Amino acid sequence: MSRRSAGFVGGWAEMQRQHQRQVEAEARRLREEERQARAHQRLAAQSHREYRQAEARRRTEELEAQVATLQGLLAMGCRVPAFRASSLMRAEEIPPFDPGQLAWPVRMPDQSQYQAQGGWTANRRAQAQAEARARFERDWHAAQAAETQRQQQLAGLQRDHERRAEAQRAEVRRHNAGVVEVTEGVRRGDPDSVVEYCSAALYSSTAWPEGFPRQAAAAYDAAGRQLVLNWELPGYDVVPEAKSVRYVPAQDQDKETARPVTQRRALYREALAQSMLLVLHQLFAADEYGALDSVALNGFVDAHDPATGRRGQIFLATAMAPRAVFTDLHLEQVDPVSCLTDALRGQLATRPDHLTSVRPSRHPEDAGSHGATHGGDEEPDLYDMDPIAFESLVADLFRAMGMQAVTTQRSNDGGVDVDALDPTPIRGGKIIVQVKRYRNTVPPTAVRDLYGTVQDVGANKGVLVTTSGFGPGSRTFARGKPLELISGDELVDLLRRHGLHGRLGEAGPAAPARPASGPASPPGDHNVLGMLWTGDVALDVCALVCQGNRVLSDDHFVFFNNPQTPDGSVRAVPPAAPDKAAIRVAFDALPDTADRFVLVAAVDPEANPEADLSGFTDASIRLLDPAMKELGRLEVSDGRPRETALVLGSFRRRSGGDWDFVLGGKGYSGGLEQLVREFGIEVE
Structure with missing residues (x-):
């Protein structure tokens, strides 16, 4: 073979x-990738397995914790301080008056800062000095007027x-007097007072x-000095x-190991016995x-009777405990079942x-006077209910509505009376509830305070329940916020719809001050003020009946939230095309003290939370007669950027009785909150 051919063969061999x-390097790369993939899969499988194993351990620990809580119910309950009537007393703690910026007087102009400017001649210098004096006097009078207005506003706020x-x-005094009255009744052995006091001890x-x-039904036998109590067991x-x-x-998959039936039954019997002993302990300690x-104590569960299929109270435990016998027991060391059945x-x-x-x-009905009951035929007067019983009734209502609800401890509750949990996905969550057993309108400060508590505790919603009602200031503040306001009439309606009982006053539930549909046509002739505008912004058109400002x-x-005035002279009505909003007003029926009827518009914060009035253009008010025939049209100003509320105009009563539009x-x-403040509506 020639040298040339040998070189060709060698080159070919090298190639x-x-x-x-x-090829071998590619094979090694693929083998390494496969090895890494298998390692990753093993790691992922191991991580998944470890996560699932950790979750299973966590669930097991939760089950063990539930059982430990049941087994330690009596021991833990005996360490809770005994109930005292003094814990129900409220302190007269009123927040100090805080006027904010109104506390600072208006700064008066300094005359030394008003110097004559320019003037080469004596006449020009005299003119410049006169202009400086005029500027000073104008600013001084303006400052004096502002200071007078500030003092008037400050005095009004302070009042x-x-x-x-x-x-x-x-x-607070009425509440404390009620507590004192109950305790005095307990001293005298008054049956109703004893039942009310003992119910408070258990509820709190x-x-x-x-x-x-x-839940309980109780009565007191004054002759035998015995409390007879039916108490609901878990x-x-x-x-x-x-x-x-x-x-x-x-x-x-997770696999649950079932608890043996005998063990579960034994734990349940022990929990029932501990519950019975704990109720007796709390009553005697209080x-x-x-x-x-x-105390004659009967423990029941609310369930379907296996014999009849009807739902009712099924008694699972009963005991009659003399004070001398019970107080001699060492509850933290007893076997609960043996203590209840033997001792x-x-x-x-x-x-x-x-x-x-x-x-x-x-049974309580055998003893005479009835006390705190649930689901009976009685209609308790919500105004006269014990505060704790009222809070418990509200908690009952939330439970009847499918939520978990418990009343809070009387002290250090942060202004929360009931803690509720709505298990509904997405819209559910933690709810804090305040109850106000008022006869007068709830002030907006209470709504503001509830909103602050919602933010402090991170709740999903705050609910304020009252026996009275709420003014426009409260409704306006609550709009667009996670707040719900339930008035007395709404509360009575909710109680009845969920099988509970309550009334407002001796004559039963108070009739609403204004029917939802409004009264018949107001007396005298009336007009409809139709509001139309271009743009897509959603607006609320409102009206204020005023004397001056x-x-x-x-x-x-x-x-x-207030579709008409008390006398029906002004009311919101559905608009007719082309109007987008409408207000009906009987000018002749307006109160004699009214001299201004003001129309305003504000962006709806729920429909357009980011909008302003820049899209409010080509706006006008159509004046319509009762037959909806257009009598005239009033043009109003367009909206401006960054503004969310606008005074459209006002009708003003003239000396002859006519009304002119300004x-x-x-x-x-x-927004609307800032606007109505200027007209004296309190929005905290």
Whole structure:
């Protein structure tokens, strides 16, 4: 072979070797990628398995914690301080008056800052000095007027603060007087007072785990000095059905280990016995006046009777505990079942999971006076209810509406009376509830305070429930915020719709001041003021009946939550095309003290939260007769950027009784709240 051919063969062989090395390198790369993928899969599988195993352990720990809570119910409850009537007393703590910027006097102009400017001649210098004096006098008079206005506003705010403070102090005094009256009744052995006091002791207790019922019917036998009490016990589901949870990797599923039936039944019987003993302990510990010589206690569950299929009270435990016997027990060391059945000679269902009942020796109706009841035929007067019983009734209502709800501890509750949890996905969450047993309108400060509490505790919603009502200031403040206001009439309606009872006053539920549909046509002739404009911004058109620059009352502010005035002379009505809003007004029927009828428009913060009035153009008011025939048209100002409320104009009463229209145009960047403040509507 020639040298040339040998070189060709060697080159070809080298190319083959390079190709082989590339193939081998690619194979090694693919093998490494496969190895890394398998390692990643093993790691992911291991991480998933570890996560699922950790979740299974967490669920097991939760089950064990639930059982531990049940087993330690009596011991923990005995460590809770005894109820005292003094815990119900309220302090007259009124926030100090804070006028804000109004506390600072208007700064008066300094004459030394008003120097003559220019003037080369004596006449020009004299003219410049006169102009400087004129500027100073103008600014001084303006400052004096502003200071006078500030002092008037300050005095008005201070009077309002003092009026609200006195109303709060009066409410606190009434409440404290009621507490004193009950305690004095307990000292005398008055049956109603004893029942009310004992109910308060049980309702206010913090010893019960979340989800435990607190419903009772009670009566007091004054002759025998015995309290007879039916108390609701927790259902069988209070003991978890599962004992533990473990993760099965082969099936990628959690597997629950069922708790043996005998163990679950024993735990349930023990929980029932502890609940009975804890109720007795709380009653005797709270009886600082020695009104109870004994307590006849019957524990029931609200369930379907296996024999009849009807829902009702099934008694699972009963005991009659003399004070001398009970106070001699060392509750933290007893076996609860033995203590109830042996030491107190009580009865406890042997198979409570099957709802096998026991027979109580005495019921509240056998003792005479009735006390706190749930689901009966009585219609308690919400105005006269014990505050704690009223809070418990509101908690009952929330539970009847499908929520979890408990009343809070009386002290350090942060202004929250009921804690509720709505389990509904997306729209549910934590709800804090305040209850106000008022006869007068709830002030906007209460709504403002509730909103602050909602923000402080991170709740999803705040609900204020009252026996009275709310003014436009409160409604305006609450709009667009996670707040719900329930008036007394709405509360009574909700109670009845959910099988509960309550009335407002002796004559039953108070009739609403204004029917939702409004009254018949107001007396005398009337006009419809139709409002139309171009642009897509959603607006609320409102009306204020005023004397000068002050609305006659909160009820004379017609808006989305107050569709008409008390006398029906002004009311919001559905608009007819081409109008987008309409207000009906009977000018001759307006109060004699009214001399201005003001129309305003504001951006709807719910429909257009980011909008302003720059899209409010080509606006006018159509004056229509009762037959909806157009009598005339009044042009109004367009809206401006960054403003969210606007005074459209006002009708002013003249000396002859006629009404003339005066064009408005003043805008507000703070929306409807800022606008109505200028007319005397209190919005905190």
